[in-house]
Amino acid sequence: MLDLTYESPAPRVIAGATGDWELVIGLEVHAQVATAAKLFSGASTKFGAEPNSNVAFVDAGMPGMLPVINEGCIAQAVRTGLGLKAEINLRSAFDRKNYFYPDLPQGYQISQLYHPIVGEGEVIVDMAPGVARLVRIERIHLEQDAGKSIHDMDPAMSFVDLNRTGVALMEIVSRPDIRGPEEAAAYVLKLRQILRYLGTCDGNMQNGNLRADVNVSVCRPGDYEKYQETQDFSHLGTRCEIKNMNSMRFIQLAIDHEARRQIAILEDGGSVVQETRLYDPDKNETRSMRSKEEAHDYRYFPCPDLLPLEIDQAWVDDIAARLPELPDEKKARFVKDFGLSEYDASVLTAEAENAVYFEEVAQGRDGKLAANWVINELFGRLKKDDCAITESPVSPAQLGGIVGLISSGDISGKIAKDLFEIVYTEGGDPVEIVEKRGMKQVTDTGAIEAAVDEVIAANPAQVEKAKANPKLAGWFVGQVMKATGGKANPAAVNQIVAAKLGL
Template identity: 90%
Template structure:
């Protein structure tokens, strides 16, 4: 299904202005909130925007004696995501306690999966430009519970804790350090977001923090990455720093670029990069130190004594696999093959599942290229201008398909079609009925068109002489005829008759 793509080896981003050549190496940990109405280990609601501390069960608040109970639906969503990423599904997995103290973590530990994740190795195809793609390896996907939220800006002397988010199920999608530049990093996050939205396992709302990324950045000299690929020895990649909780594609690119330059400046001045966790300040456009980067042993991981290992059956996994939708890569390839679309147009139309479904409804039984042109240029352009998405479109697929059908039959010209689109967009109605009621039908009677052409020629003898000397001026006559007929004359017929008359 991906035969139309050309896979290239990652081209590293080199940093201009440095004394020496340096290459970027990036790995990512994406935290995707599971699309579930209940939390991972309790029945508390996951509704966003509820009153602080209103969606909290006893187990979320770490009340004594409260035991976690696994939410089977969250497990299913993690398996579904793994299948969508062509990853290995582990029939045996287990939960561990990650111990650390923070006010918004009431238990004093986070329940996660270090040693036995539910999903193993997979890969993601990242589109860089039409026809060119990269493969990013997925190391694992594990389930874990989210922490709460500390609020520091309500009172200058106090901090507040909201536990509504505590215990919400997260899928942590961990990549290998295969990403080689800021643009590729943003494209990778966008692809993970697209996949999880197609699968229905995460809504991908980055503004609400439902999908956010921790970005690991290091720099190395040319040739070191190739040594890493041969040996899988991370020492070849340089010391990495982690930039936490990035929830904007633009900020991800800015943060990576700044952090790479910061590390290079340190190394070229004879210093060394310290492994640490950093935050990105978008107002200053820089990263700043948050804390030293902990290793796994610093968290004192051990198997969670409150939860038995998770054992699932292959038959259950197979049943989930049967329910997977057509995913973006396959859908895009089909649009290219079935509708004759360009790679770019197919990418635009499949960016969101709702957009792809809308286009297919418009294009069914019609000219696919013409349908794509109208959906992308006219509809998407108008929706973007008004800050709407496809689900808010005032023009239904049936209405837009009706306009395209009228164009194809020759009942209306392209210009009339745009006027008709405006009417349907603002007023609604059936396109065919509007054309009939308002007298918008295209004039195809060659006799009437010829009469209009003769009239324009008769009234402009000087222009006729010029056009005979310079055939390019024939366009002026076409314009005059279209104006005289209120734009209703068939443009093809007008051009043919004008050319014939001026050539006589």
């Protein structure tokens, strides 16, 4: 881990008419398990298939069809728990959550209320260099996803697509440790990053593969500390749950609006009703969906079709031994091994593909220089062209070649930018391009001195100005670089110009 002292950010405070209020937030993140088949059937989980084409008999609720656990889903849940430093429960069990809705053909959802597969864990959420929030994970349980109701194809009819029915979800439940909208978005972003590193969820929010239910309440300053001392949730105020958030920006907007709505109710002498709400981004408001159900409303009971799930510690240990290096550990290593700032290391480890690319570029080279070129030149150009790192026309070997030429003094920074453009648009080996196009930097001090003498001889008035004001010596440096086509070694030019002008 990074050898840094972290401090927790201050809670978000909203000033009301009767005093200040603080936010308290907990999240239930639903992450689609990255497997080819569903939780209890062999039906495909591929996105974008024709409606109702990825449906097995058990998914459709056909009589007599029994669920069979997909071992791959269990392994992915265990891998996720290990990645979040959580307790793995060697014995867990599935329950039926009973409710009726057209896109739930079985009339119940198979979930894990009483005995989840993963227990308590944690996520360190970086807010700024040296500032982080430790968010505790209460549990992770596996459950089936429901289908999708479609209401906008025909005003007089509704349609149901069962392709998502039975898709495995991990519900990752946090403690109420998050204290502001920005922290909530940062938490979801960090969780998504870890899941993607682990390969247990692709985190594709626009496809519905990662969604968050956000629980929001408000309390007076000091009440949260009372909750921490007593673990009495009554100190935190009545919470409302905002369902199915799939955008970091909307999560922040929804939390801010909901908090202000609750404050207005409380300051008007009313009581907040515990309920489920939806966020309308067009109106930037939350609206009531239904009263918040308790567990007994769903008539949970152990699923009679599935025996308790028992896994071996040796199997868990084998999965743990094969975990990849996770973002926090990779960031710490980049800071230590390559001498990077925490910020640069964070940028380079934001996505696993970016980190792999950088390491190949930096291998055996100046790490800081490599980071500068990856972050500023490559990422900047890819963003401009709306390309992912996996689509980069410049390979790590090619960019590493450019970095190596700079370090060796064969090319200057200016030439390197021209070389990068050539490689980006035309391809080729940087070393060969430099040789064939005569781009190598001029390091012959005799040739540089001759160029400096020519510029000085042609500009006597400027010489007098520079002697009176040494800052103007940069003009001569620029003229020499221009005369040599940018090939002269800048350090040598500066040194010779200063000597010739007697500065």
